[in-house]
Amino acid sequence: MKPGRLIEFMEKMESGSVAVFPGAHEIRRNADTDFEFRQETDFYYLTRLNEPDCVAVISPDHPEHKYILFVRPRIREEEIWTGIRTGVDGAVGIHGADAAYDISRLDEILPKYLQSVEKLYYKFGGDGKFDQRIISAITRIRERARGGIFAPTTIIDPSTIVHEMRLRKNEEDVANLRRAAAISAEGHVAAMKHCKPGMFEYELEAIVEYVFRKNGATGVGYPSIVGSGFNTTILHYNSNNERIEDGDLVLIDAGAEYNVFSGDITRTFPANGKFTKAQQAVYEAVLAANQEVIEMVKPGVSFMALHEKAVEIIAGELLKLGLLAGDRNEIIEKESYRKFYMHRTGHWLGMDVHDAGRYQVQNDWRKLEPGMVFTVEPGIYIAQGTEGVSEEFFNIGIRIEDDIVVTENGCEVLTNGVPREVKDIEALMKESVIIAL
Incomplete structure (x- = not known):
């Protein structure tokens, strides 16, 4: 079942739109030691997923995949050191995603959810590296314009919705x-x-x-x-x-x-x-x-x-x-x-x-x-x-x-x-x- 706050956000989105919310990354403290992880708050508010390196895509008009999660894969050798992960199956079975993918496939798959959508809800300025990934995805879509697809032409700060909800x-x-x-x-x-x-x-x-x-x-x-x-x-x-x-x-x-x-x-x-x-x-x-x-x-x-x-x-x-x-x-x-x-x-x-x-x-x-x-x-x-x-x-x-x-x-x-x-x-x-x- 999809989280209630995510459903509410989806209902408030404009028609012909898609939203992208990146989660937080682990941050290096020094040498090989990280700071204690704290999830990006808007991401957690909507998804209740508390793991690093996740991305949520919300696409109300998609015929099948209205809620998509990109997550870290379950790799036993890594879980021994840092704990059990949700994984692709858990993203669907536990967190209610309609589809889920290994986070390593984000740059490959994200453009497919952004293409031929007029409006993109995304907050630029929060994560410079992820901003570039969004720009790259839009650029790749524009390069295929002769194939009859188009990239989002309007960028909307999702804070206009989610922060009013959080208030x-x-x-x-x-x-x-x-x-x-x-x-x-x-x-x-x-x-x-x-x-x-x-x-x-x-x-x-x-x-x-x-x-x-x-x-x-x-x-x-x-x-x-x-x-x-x-x-x-x-x-x-x-x-x-x-x-x-x-x-x-x-x-x-x-x-x-x-x-x-x-x-x-x-x-x-x-x-x-x-x-x-x-x-x-x-x-x-x-x-x-x-x-x-x-x-x-x-x-x-x-x-x-x-x-x-x-x-x-x-x-x-x-x-x-x-x-x-x-x-x-x-x-x-x-x-x-x-x-x-x-x-x-x-x-x-x-x-x-x-x-x-x-x-x-x-x-x-x-x-x-x-x-x-x-x-x-x-x-x-x-x-x-x-x-x-x-x-x-x-x-x-x-x-x-x-x-x-x-x-x-x-x-x-x-x-x-x-x-x-x-x-x-x-x-x-x-x-x-x-x-x-």
């Missing part, structure tokens, strides 16, 4: 995201409970990721960020190799991957379990933005309105803290707040941590709909030596990030399993706990 999650998707968020929360809670001055950032990273795996995650949805002190002010810091000092804040941005869906949580907490006055003041400023934005979430609200609300709150809080001076409206208009808050308030979340889906539609910001999932993650970052700032605020980087699903009447916060309030964080960090192996 709206069904119940199964939300259940996977809910579980990914719950596992992610467990990891963050464990880090808070075990954090002590003198530890290294990578020790907390190890605790977080151990808890992820122990609770059923397949790994992380993205490289974990564990920054302390000055490193909390580096947005995508992930060296995670500094010693955590007494008085430091610790910022952890980490999410578990579960059934190919990613959690994405950021929490910031004091290494010694007690916020300083300045740390707490900045933290509560960010928390105010986080909570007010979440309260806004419901169908019909534009994605941009959420960011505008966060900016409004952050700008006002920066004035209260004495980090900026003047009129709030002027600060927003001139974007003076970007000295301390330089990123957007959220992003779509799903199979990719920065998930598929346009933020604007016909030059207007997209309105939220039930089933959309995204993050809310305001922040304030004050690096040491920031001009015009009192030293008590140096090296305070705060981000509070939660995962939100839009419901029929409002929203569900998926990440309530890890505390946000100052009093709750400090209470949690007083608990003496050793991770159970």
Whole structure:
């Protein structure tokens, strides 16, 4: 049986068209060692086939072969080393393809499915080498024009269909995201409970990721960020190799991957379990933005309105803290707040941590709909030596990030399993706990 998402995509394709989706390749790390394989997300979303070097061809108007897979052959000598493959028979019998071929025959067979089809759904720019194979296939078809066949004359980015599908999650998707968020929360809670001055950032990273795996995650949805002190002010810091000092804040941005869906949580907490006055003041400023934005979430609200609300709150809080001076409206208009808050308030979340889906539609910001999932993650970052700032605020980087699903009447916060309030964080960090192996 064909995968349901593939059938839905096929039904949305224009008449007289064919689509080609290449899967991911194994990527060399060094010498003869590869990075852990991660399937190309659109390919997996449609096919549920999680092997390297596969290609899917979708041809709704073909009389027999509407879904074709090219896969690696089953070779016993290779399977001994790297595991059992789906193979040509499995592509048909397990994954529902109407026809399947050895991937080595792609350049020979692909032109047969592209010929005399007016429109080709293919995303150029994702894989330069595969782009050339598509161009070569089209060229070979054009060379045979006197035989009465023709090559596609219109190229359509399949993202226009598949990314709109991925943007709206069904119940199964939300259940996977809910579980990914719950596992992610467990990891963050464990880090808070075990954090002590003198530890290294990578020790907390190890605790977080151990808890992820122990609770059923397949790994992380993205490289974990564990920054302390000055490193909390580096947005995508992930060296995670500094010693955590007494008085430091610790910022952890980490999410578990579960059934190919990613959690994405950021929490910031004091290494010694007690916020300083300045740390707490900045933290509560960010928390105010986080909570007010979440309260806004419901169908019909534009994605941009959420960011505008966060900016409004952050700008006002920066004035209260004495980090900026003047009129709030002027600060927003001139974007003076970007000295301390330089990123957007959220992003779509799903199979990719920065998930598929346009933020604007016909030059207007997209309105939220039930089933959309995204993050809310305001922040304030004050690096040491920031001009015009009192030293008590140096090296305070705060981000509070939660995962939100839009419901029929409002929203569900998926990440309530890890505390946000100052009093709750400090209470949690007083608990003496050793991770159970």
